[in-house]
């Protein structure tokens with residue numbers, strides 16, 4: 001009997017109940033397992049590197065709430081900070097010292113930012129950054145890249161028009177075509193499209209928004225020459241370079257992906273940075289920031305309006321602050337990066353042993369793997385992956401207690417709680433799961 005037909009399966013019972021009251025049974029689409037099929041696991045609790053579902057089944061968690069849980073679940077110092085903050089009050093709608101402390105802690109590690117505004121989700125942060133870029137430049141158009149996700153604000157839910165490098169069409173119903181018309185969608189890592197877009201529209205472009213290491217088409221790095229050209233063209237045409245580091249910020253390195261590009265490109269810095277996930281440690285918290293001259297365009301100082309009832313929430317800021325303090329300890333990222341590399345190397349050798357085409361990459365505590373012989377450089381290449389094979393691998397791992405993202409276009413995450421033993425158990429599961437692909 002498969003779990004999907006097993007009437008005693010508590011996950012299935014919850015899924016059926018959920019579907020009656022919540023569209024699709026979930027509050028964010030990818031959780032529904034639509035791409036991979038089967039029943040989503042309803043999680044009852046988490047600790048360290050593990051999560052447990054409603055059947056009491058334990059999984060090694062390589063999703064980590066899609067990135068935030070860099071310390072693993074329930075880290076004692078974070079738990080204590082959150083419990084203390086909750087006792088002092090859930091929300092005041094008035095400023096607190098902890099917001100300053102969190103802002104100072106973020107700015108200390110991200111030198112391209114002089115000021116930061118706290119919000120509650122990555123969507124809100126990206127949407128606000130776009131409004132700020134438009135307000136600060138007095139321009140309307142923006143550039144984004146195919147395969148990059150920046151949350152679900154209207155102007156960003158846009159796919160390329162009749163070919164890439166054209167103004168876009170809405171990806172979602174409910175987005176007016178007129179909103180999508182100002183969004184130019186280009187191919188990631190494609191220098192000639194980038195040049196052509198700025199040559200044609202440079203004086204109208206408010207900003208170029210990019211995931212420097214794209215985690216929403218699995219794991220694809222922007223090449224150094226490509227990023228350098230993004231910076232040069234933005235500067236030359238008076239557009240703002242906006243780094244969406246919701247996923248990569250404090251995840252791939254303490255200074256985010258921008259610290260890696262700054263090592264490779266002289267005087268490199270983005271104009272605006274969007275953060276989320278890790279800076280909230282698992283609580284609803286995100287941020288956007290940049291140089292004073294741009295940030296001072298925001299209300300109450302400037303004409304660009306932006307606000308939030310729960311912004312800078314005292315419990316969320318306590319969680320984020322305690323998380324950032326733990327991860328800024330000496331050697332944290334070296335150890336995390338080493339463990340993540342060990343994971344992908346181990347998976348690679350299991351795939352090789354089974355004769356399965358496989359490629360993988362990682363940076364800090366973020367990784368991606370493909371059932372392709374070589375790492376793809378853009379969305380079209382990522383989508384050449386065979387979905388059916390990925391689904392077999394996904395369920396093969398899940399049944400053996402290893403929980404990776406339920407879609408081939410999502411990145412994975414390792415936390416400081418993932419032990420050598422967890423990795424060894426993962427390799428054992430992978431050995432069996434890869435064999436399913438060769439049958």
Ligand code: PMP
Pocket residue numbers: 066120121122123124126149150151152211215216244245246247276277286
């Ligand atoms: N930007 C990036 C790069 C993301 O990965 C995400 C979410 N995965 C978002 C923005 C949106 O963040 P949120 O889900 O918190 O709205």
